[in-house]
Amino acid sequence: MRTEYYFIDRALDRSHLNAAQITQGPLSEAEFLARSQQLGLPPITRRLDP
Numbered sequence: 493m494r495t496e497y498y499f500i501d502r503a504l505d506r507s508h509l510n511a512a513q514i515t516q517g518p519l520s521e522a523e524f525l526a527r528s529q530q531l532g533l534p535p536i537t538r539r540l541d542p
Contacts, residue, residue, distance in 0.1 A: 497524035499531075 498517030505514050519527065528535075 495521065497521065499524075499527065 496518035498515055498519065500511075501514050501516065516527075517524075
């Protein structure tokens, strides 16, 4: 199983936009961690399993 990471840009989120317009990804874990660091986001503390 491969894990894919996504960012949702809440600043762009509007009811008339679809997910592709406000979502970045899929990202690899390395890309996600680098982007998280650039954005100053806290580490992931919860995992959502399918």
